[in-house]
Amino acid sequence: xxxxxxxSFLDTLEKEGQLLRITEEVLPExxxxxxxxxxxxxxxxxxALYFDNVKGFTDARIAMNVHGxxxxxxxxxxxxxxTPVKEQVExxxxxxxxxxxAPERREDxxxxxxxxxxxxxxxxxxxxxxxxxxxxxxxxxDKAAVVSRxxxxxxxxxxxxxxxxxxxxxxxxxxxxxxxxxxxIAQHLRKAEEKGEDLxxxxxxxxxxxxxxxxxxxxxxxxxxxxxxxxxxxxxAPIATAPLTGFDVPWGSEVVLEGVIESRxxxxxxxxxxxxxxxxxxxxxxxxxxxxxxxxxxxxxxxLYLGMPWTEVDYLVGPNTCVxxxxxxxxxxxxxxxxxxxYTHGLMVIISTAKRYGGFAKAVGxxxxxxxxxxxxxxxxxxxxEDVDPFNLPQVLWAMSAKVNPKDDVVIIPNLSxxxxxxxxxxxxxxxxxxxxxxxPVAPDVRGNFSTPAKDLPETKEWTxxxxxxxxxxQ
Amino acid sequence: xxxxLTICPRxxxxxxxxxATSPVPGVWDVLQCRQCxxxxxxxxxxxxxxxxxxxEQFKLTVADIxxxxxxxxxxxxxxxx
Numbered sequence: 048x049x050x051x052x053x054x055s056f057l058d059t060l061e062k063e064g065q066l067l068r069i070t071e072e073v074l075p076e077x078x079x080x081x082x083x084x085x086x087x088x089x090x091x092x093x094x095a096l097y098f099d100n101v102k103g104f105t106d107a108r109i110a111m112n113v114h115g116x117x118x119x120x121x122x123x124x125x126x127x128x129x130t131p132v133k134e135q136v137e138x139x140x141x142x143x144x145x146x147x148x149a150p151e152r153r154e155d156x157x158x159x160x161x162x163x164x165x166x167x168x169x170x171x172x173x174x175x176x177x178x179x180x181x182x183x184x185x186x187x188x189d190k191a192a193v194v195s196r197x198x199x200x201x202x203x204x205x206x207x208x209x210x211x212x213x214x215x216x217x218x219x220x221x222x223x224x225x226x227x228x229x230x231x232i233a234q235h236l237r238k239a240e241e242k243g244e245d246l247x248x249x250x251x252x253x254x255x256x257x258x259x260x261x262x263x264x265x266x267x268x269x270x271x272x273x274x275x276x277x278x279x280x281x282x283x284a285p286i287a288t289a290p291l292t293g294f295d296v297p298w299g300s301e302v303v304l305e306g307v308i309e310s311r312x313x314x315x316x317x318x319x320x321x322x323x324x325x326x327x328x329x330x331x332x333x334x335x336x337x338x339x340x341x342x343x344x345x346x347x348x349x350x351l352y353l354g355m356p357w358t359e360v361d362y363l364v365g366p367n368t369c370v371x372x373x374x375x376x377x378x379x380x381x382x383x384x385x386x387x388x389x390y391t392h393g394l395m396v397i398i399s400t401a402k403r404y405g406g407f408a409k410a411v412g413x414x415x416x417x418x419x420x421x422x423x424x425x426x427x428x429x430x431x432x433e434d435v436d437p438f439n440l441p442q443v444l445w446a447m448s449a450k451v452n453p454k455d456d457v458v459i460i461p462n463l464s465x466x467x468x469x470x471x472x473x474x475x476x477x478x479x480x481x482x483x484x485x486x487x488p489v490a491p492d493v494r495g496n497f498s499t500p501a502k503d504l505p506e507t508k509e510w511t512x513x514x515x516x517x518x519x520x521x522q
Numbered sequence: 523x524x525x526x527l528t529i530c531p532r533x534x535x536x537x538x539x540x541x542a543t544s545p546v547p548g549v550w551d552v553l554q555c556r557q558c559x560x561x562x563x564x565x566x567x568x569x570x571x572x573x574x575x576x577x578e579q580f581k582l583t584v585a586d587i588x589x590x591x592x593x594x595x596x597x598x599x600x601x602x603x
Contacts, residue, residue: 075550076563102546102565103550103565172542178561178562181570182579184532185560185562217561218541218554223559226594227594228593240596241597242600313592315559316559326580329582329587329590330591
């Protein structure tokens with residue numbers, strides 16, 4: 048059953064044994080971040096964390112690691128908690144085909160219960176803000192869904208963007224945030240700034256679990272995240288109209304901030320410990336003035352720890368990065384079997400593909416680099432044969448060790464685009480990119496001695512399913 | 523506010539603002555450097571709040587702040603209409 052808000056999903060997590068309530072008093076720093084950091088070190092089915100006894104606060108309610116395990120990711124999609132990763136990605140890809148599913152507009156959004164406006168806006172009075180990593184420049188909103196519209200086509204529902212960006216709180220009503228040039232909101236901002244205009248913006252905190260997944264998903268510029276959320280939920284996404292901007296925002300959010308990105312202004316922001324496992328910044332970033340806040344009574348503040356992988360963000364953006372690349376590649380190359388883009392939001396991608404003719408796999412690798420997401424991310428591609436599971440890293444490393452002749456199978460292309468955050472880029476935003484072709488050469492590319500491979504026995508598939516059932520039945 | 527609560531741990535600037543104070547009185551304040559915008563809570567560990575304990579790799583100079591790259595760059599104004 049689809050969850051319409053964060054609270055109902057927290058209830059589900061609790062019923063499934065995937066929510067841990069921390070009742071002892073904790074320090075806002077470093078305890079909150081350290082506990083969430085620890086979830087990434089205790090196994091891949093770690094629970095979400097809920098804190099409501101934080102030193103110095105009277106009514107803080109903080110949820111972390113909500114998407115931070117394969118069990119939680121499965122439950123977010125309404126799948127059984129023990130669904131294997133490959134099956135989660137396949138279910139995600141299958142539901143994609145229902146896109147677009149029109150959202151359902153509702154007028155009774157619970158965040159209409161309370162508001163602050165103009166000079167009375169004080170984010171610190173409403174949110175239990177805290178720091179994540181030692182070197183962070185300040186306190187961040189890092190799990191919001193940020194809504195903006197194309198200033199040249201504001202009525203186009205598909206071009207209205209819902210995205211996740213890092214946002215530093217730099218004042219009681221001021222934020223700094225990071226739109227890298229490849230992101231949709233950067234296109235919106237450029238169009239507004241070219242005209243010298245502010246860009247209206249709505250920032251929603253504490254969203255239902257599928258809105259968070261689509262907000263972090265590299266969709267095409269004119270595809271609606273709300274229509275994709277409907278496809279993934281199997282039910283229309285509930286939305287409501289934000290009172291100041293008139294934007295479409297999730298019905299079930301805990302908090303809705305509205306305001307503008309101030310035109311042509313940049314201010315120091317960061318550093319911030321990023322999904323790359325490195326800090327990025329400080330850089331001069333756009334700034335936001337918050338003019339109105341709407342919020343549920345007793346709002347739950349949701350935050351996400353990220354740092355050296357794996358952390359919550361890797362579970363959150365792993366499958367949702369695999370699927371767009373899979374769909375975009377398959378549109379032209381139906382030979383593509385599966386795409387594993389789960390490492391650092393797709394900076395490295397593993398693709399399994401059948402081959403039409405010699406050299407074909409390298410072409411698939413080059414196409415991955417020129418997809419919309421690939422322009423800013425995909426800097427290393429490993430191609431494997433159609434019978435290699437790209438999610439099975441021992442199989443992938445077997446293919447690399449056995450199939451790669453480095454002189455012929457490693458291709459390096461200099462000076463291509465990548466997001467500025469990529470730690471290895473030089474200068475920031477520019478990198479070389481590499482293809483490793485670990486597929487078996489096919490004619491007319493006749494190389495190596497691959498004529499007698501050892502294959503799984505014909506009965507192995509059946510026995511795999513049988514053993515999995517027996518093991519599941521024992522638990 | 524320009525009281526001498528401390529100096530910025532990150533850039534050593536001396537003008538510090540108070541952004542927030544704890545809902546439970548007297549437990550902590552949230553401070554911010556007016557120059558580099560570094561923000562910290564007074565009860566955080568010394569490595570985040572004290573200039574002499576602050577890690578060298580995160581310290582900023584005025585030149586670092588002024589020369590930081592813009593992301594994204596401000597585009598040229600375009601004549602419209």
